[in-house]
Amino acid sequence: MNEITITIDGRAIQTQEGEYILNAARANGIFIPAICYLTRCSPTLACRICLVEADGKQVYACNAKAKSGMDITTTTPNILAERRAIMEVYDVNHPLECGVCDQSGECELQNYTLEVGVDAQTYSIKDTHKPAQDWGLIHYDPALCIMCERCITVCKDMIGDAALSTVARGSEAIEAEFKESMPKDAYAMWNKLNKSLIAPNGGDTLDCTNCGECTSVCPVGALVSSDYQYTSNAWEHKQIPATCAHCSAGCQLSYDIKHTSITDPEAKIYRVKNEWNYVSLCGAGRYGYDFENRDVVKNPVAFEAAIAAFKKADTIAFSSTITNEEALILQRLKEKFGVRLVNNEALALKNFLSNYSTISGKSLYGGDLKQVHEADFVVSIGSALKTDNPNARFAMNNALSMNKGAGLYFHPINDPVIADMSKNVTQFNHAPMMEEAALYLMLDLFGDKETMPSSVVEYLSTFHSTKTVSVEETVDEKVTETVTKMVLNEESGVEEEVSEEVTKTVKKKVSKEVEVDENALFALLNAPAGFAETLTKYLAKKENFALMVGPDLYTHPHAANCARLVALIEKYTVFSVTMIPNLANTLGVAMICDLDGERGSYTIGYNTAGDFTLSALGNGDLDMPSLNQQEGTLTGIDKRVNPTNAALSYGGYILNDLANALGVNAKLTVDYTAQLPVEKGFSACVFDSLPNHYTNSGEEVRGYLLKNIAMNVSADENVRPFDVSAAIREKVVYLANPVLQFSPFTAASHQLQESGGIYLSASAIEANGWSEGELVKVKTARGELSVSIIKDGKIEGDIAYLPTFDTAINSEALFERYRFASVSIQKV
């Protein structure tokens, strides 16, 4: 990309060659109206209002690319006339219910109508009857819809559900006189608008992963959250900038708060908003916001009991849904009292990272989700992407759809959501325990064999063999035939038989014996037939490669070997490597705490079961604030330390109170922000100095980035071969959460309340002759559970999974460490 200079309205600005004019203008604070364009998605050209004049020619700023020296004028009399006509058209038959509309003034239709100065209406058309539709979490009122198609665009280009499309509006044709009288682009835009409406692909119901991003991008009040409907006006909310507390993506969001009611002045979160141009939320982030620990008052008796328990305890077990500061308090308690800190999920990542750094020489992986967004070849290994980290899934989908990318997805569970992302994505539904084979395949396909350790190269070569296969080819063959024809002899008047030679080209299939290289890894990973050719096609013109590895590898029995393989991939291939931490602050905990593996005799559980339990869910021995009730920082997948703020008040004791009583003193929890370990990559920044926003150019100004610290490298780059016989061929169960759930905190929010069970694909339920809701006994080597069957429409194949979000189901007890376990499922 070259830096170039263009002129917009006489102002010289710097931008990248090939950047859209609109983005260049926005990054430099120059206003060009635009309704249908979404940053990071493809231009729709539905609204046509971003019309500008570039070098004397009218172009659309959202899809015209900047060229060096371009001279752009954003307003000419003709453009102003077009814009005015466009806004008048949008206002035709638009219901005058702004007073109750949930957009309540945050409306782009209102803004632009005023901006271009529409004070009278010229156009008219007969209205059609468009009843409102309820799509579960989302409510669609087509009467308010202006057909900018932003919902369709974001669903396809960013989210990857492609659950929405246009259907016929059933409107009358626009009066012919308007075609003559009105500006050209305005007419074209109206003509398109007049033909279509938004509808779910599944007919009446929306079949998607319920991220609600469509409601977020809607410029008017057509798509809104069903729950939020008519409860509040936008201007009444105080927006609390925060970081999502559910997964490691660490999305920036704002909690919109207001008093609960006239009689209850206590603040309540009404909804979550996001900067949809730069960050997309999943459904858990958007709808799972009210997981606070309510109505807690200081209970001195419980506090004294907690202090006594701390004095008695030799172990503190905790989950990763805590802030960095709390993690540091726990670490200080460990240093002072020598207690064990147990968090197996964070320990798995910590060990993985330390094994990774023995080869990579870095404390942290090199990639982040931004690199995935920009990649054109994306690979995911060892992660149920859509539920482990929805933002990683969005990044992969965005890369595939925007960069003409291709992708590989290695996971035992077949995921239709991944398959729907693009035609150019291949799923390897390999057997559990074969993740190492996938990593070896990466080295085999993309590794630089010249520099790679020779042992690895030799090992990889054992998978290759030459095979003679017969290939069917179509060849053109010239065939000469003798054709007999009846020709009328003109002299005699009698028909005679005449022989004639005709040469024609015939396509003929021939079998040919060719020698091909056969890669045994393909078969071991259950590659689809003809994958070698598919891959060649995928790799054409690819420049940016991104690999995401997930929690399946961290808990893998051979996790150390996996980590070293990942480091080799990062070192010897062109791939950037991003690791997906499990929960909101798994990475932070892994960096800050010295974790232990086993619990001792008396355990204090923080947000996890223990002999004495501190719980932000309100079900423990002492209440703690949940993540929307406290300020602090969270470390996300992008290795960024993101600040989050308290949206709601909390009246009880906090961990810092306990620490103070135990002699680890700090006035506020956030006093620890500046004390986060610098040697682990943190910066000594004061909490209040941490920013949390995006700029107009899309730059993420949030917290700070962890420094990637150089580590000792051992010259030993040997990796162990994988064991084919270790592959689990029998029936397995997986440990994962359904869409919209991450932890008990998501399930505690009122819109996402549900109870867990064992999740199976529709085909698996049918094949076993079970039905939804039936109770089954799930038995692994470690124990058994009685749970009911729940259908998951977003998986295929016969692998079932058990969730971790439902505290009533102790799924983790059924698993050794690895996320897969052999299982028998019997109907009760």
Add this chain to the structure above:
Amino acid sequence: MHHEEPFTNRNVSESSAYYYVDIETYPTTGWDKFKQVVKRTFNGELFVGLWVVMREMIKFDIHTVQYPLEKLPIGPRYRAVHKLLRLWESGYERCIGCGLCEKICISDCIRMDTRIDENSRKEVTEYSINLGRCIFCGYCAEVCPELAIVHGGRYENGSEQRAHFVIKDDMLTPLDLLKAGEQAEYPGFGAIIPGSDASVKKTPLAY
């Protein structure tokens, strides 16, 4: 535009409408003061006043307003305690819950609770004005797009507490009064300006 009366000569002079009131000089010495008191006491002026009272009393034609038994009529545009009006034909509440009154209120004393009702309409479940803070400026009535919140003529706010709230039920026209035709439109702040139809350009309709 700022407007100023064309009143240039503000000085008191022979030619102006102003004149000096003829006031006796004040007594300065003690003797003079004593003389003034004696003069005023025995002048009989006291009886002039008493006579007027006596005369009016025996006429039995008293003009005193017998408040609180009797109240003076107030101007139709007077801004006292608010009312919530109903639609004349259907009896539905006019208030659509847009929240503009809440937003514009400069003493921040209006609050409302809304929800989506069974008919998918925005329903105002509760509406309150803190009359202890209300300054009766009339902005709420003026901004109301539905002529729903208006001022009324009830100006008495006697209460045990300084923060006297009115809630929705106090303000809303009862249905029986509406049916009896007792609901009155408010001609003050917020009412339609006479003749405003003429200044509106009509939106074209295709049917």
